[in-house]
Amino acid sequence: MAFIFSGDDVCQTTTPTPIPAPYWVAFSHSSANLIGIALDDTGLPVDKEWLGVLSGNQLNTSDHHFSNPIATVYSGHQFGVWAGQLGDGRAILLGDIAGQELQLKGAGITRFSRMGDGRAVLRSSIREFLCSEAMHALGIPTTRALSIVGSDLPVKRETFETAAVCARFAPSFLRIGHFEHFAALDDVDRLREFADYLIQYHYPDSQNTDEPYLNLFQEICARNASLVAQWQAVGFCHGVLNSDNISVLGLTMDYGPFGFLDQFQIDHICNHSDQGGRYSYHRQPQIMHWNMACLASAMIPLLAGKSDEALAQEKLRSALDQFPVVYAHAWQSLFRKKLGFTTSEEGDIDLIERLLQAMHDSKVDFTNFFRNLGKLKSGESLLQNSLRDEFIDRESIDRWFDDYVARLKLESVPDEVRQHAMNQVNPKYILRNHLAQTAIEKAQDKDFSEVTKLLKILNKPYDEQSEYDSYSLAPPPNLQAVEVSCSS
Incomplete structure (x- = not known):
């Protein structure tokens, strides 16, 4: 159900600002299927008018008419401080499609843009697109991403970058x-x-x-x-x-x-x-x-x-x-499942907290540790368990593994059944910053193949996909502490 409210106090009727020479950067087949957009053999919309609509350059395709785009007003607390009036400064809601609100992010200035230019850049659009779809595949509630349309239009952030429009949708964007x-x-x-x-x-x-x-x-x-x-x-x-x-x-x-x-x-x-x-x-x-x-x-x-x-x-x-x-x-329920527990025992929370503290102390890779933990065989010697090598305090982690194996025995579940269950909650693939950055750098040279490949891998985060094992590895040391900024 699309945004049904009207009135100047709630929203502004506005038209997206066109971008010059738009081109496809990425498109989500999964999202398109959900809202009923037919795709051709290349994975792009059969109706070529969608490029114009999802770039903000036109409002209609042959089957869909978005006659009343709007931007909405809202306020909020930012970093704990009341910021007063905010609003959709660069997001424009086109309208309803298959019961979803279809919104363009980076489609130009609205009444709520304040000092902004209403644009988004390719870098941040790729990150939002990939993470929206990755989170959905992980089973985590999220807005969905449909597409990225790029343009060579320059946009000034810390440096000059190129513009992009990310199309996203949700049952409602109310916040x-x-x-x-x-x-x-x-x-x-x-x-x-x-x-x-x-x-x-x-x-x-x-x-x-x-x-x-x-x-x-x-x-x-x-x-x-x-x-x-x-x-x-x-x-x-x-x-x-x-x-x-x-x-x-x-x-x-x-x-x-x-x-x-x-x-x-x-x-x-x-x-x-x-x-x-x-x-x-x-x-x-x-x-x-x-x-x-x-x-x-x-x-x-x-x-x-x-x-x-x-x-x-x-x-x-x-x-x-x-x-x-x-x-x-x-x-507690989620972390029990991550450890392969199907029942609840009194010492479970202490066991979870001890593990997380040990992982923190040794800076253990979060995703890979839990994924590999499922491979532990109940009958093998813990001294042969390579996971213990990830920890600095071997005596402490050995005690933890002793307690963990003892806890697993209370489950009476075969190793292969437990591993299968753990693999359904412990992903092998996540959108690591260094992977996203590689895709962004290639895309900035008009090579969008890495965005497409990452989308494919992240759509099945719990599957082995052995041909993509390298995408599950921890980042090299020089990229382990990457932070990103609010600039987009």
Whole structure:
């Protein structure tokens, strides 16, 4: 269901700004199939008009007409500080396609661009495209990416780069910032419209509860608690968890300076603009909880009505207190599965935490360790286990492996069954920064083959794909601490 709201206070009707000589950089077959775009033998749309539409150069194909593109207003907290009015400064919502909102990122200036140029560059567009599809393949809720269209139009960032437009879609791009914006304006009617829309189209079960708005808040919290637990389980760092970047559908969205962990460092910072480490890996659950508090504050008028505001605050606070409970349950369940446990035992959490501390101390590759852990044979000597060689403190990790093998014996599951189950939750392939950078550098020379290859590999992250083993390796030492910035 596309964005159904109208009015100058909510959105601006705007037309994408054309780019000169557009060309295809990448296209997602999976996304195209989901929204019903027919593809030819080359994997590109049969209807050639899609190049014009997805570049922002025209509004219609032979079958689809996007007659009312808009950019929406929202506000939010950025790095913990109220930033006031923000909005879609370079994202333009074309309209509905197969029940999804189709949006162009980098399609030109809108009323909300502030000091920006409304453009995106090839570098960041490739990163968002690949990570959106990689996260979907990992089974993590996310906005989807459809395509990248490039142009030789120069765009100034730290240096001059070339422009690109990334097409993405989602059931809704509504975010906490939409609620915060109208709460700041004391516009209860708009708040109610947003909440009623979410209940009608995305949280219908809330309608049948005693307090639909309170239940809506609880459900949004639960989805985002589960989401951040899934991030932690694959070592994903969002990088900019500002409240305006948080989906009220519990989707990963607004891919900027993200990064997957290589060497496990619990306090890893993937965004070099985040000098205080607010959005470091281990703080992501806490910050998501904080963002839910921002949403709770914005929703107070919906629960208060003519009654006591203090009572509304208390109800929302009580609901907010469930966030860490839902998160802990999801996190524990995921990490049990990563270790091959199908049951719950009293010492499991201690075992998980001891392992993560040891991995942190020795900077062990997060993805490869868990993937290779499934190969452990219950009858083999632990001294022959090459995984122990990844750790500095051999005595400590040997004790951990002794305890781990003892715990596995409680499962009574054959090694091959356990390995298969572990391989379904421990990916072999993630979008490592150095892989993305190689694809970007080739693309900047008009060679898009590496983007296509990475998309293919990342679409099956849990499969062995032995012909691509090199793409599962940890980065070389000089690329192990790569950080990215907010510039895109």
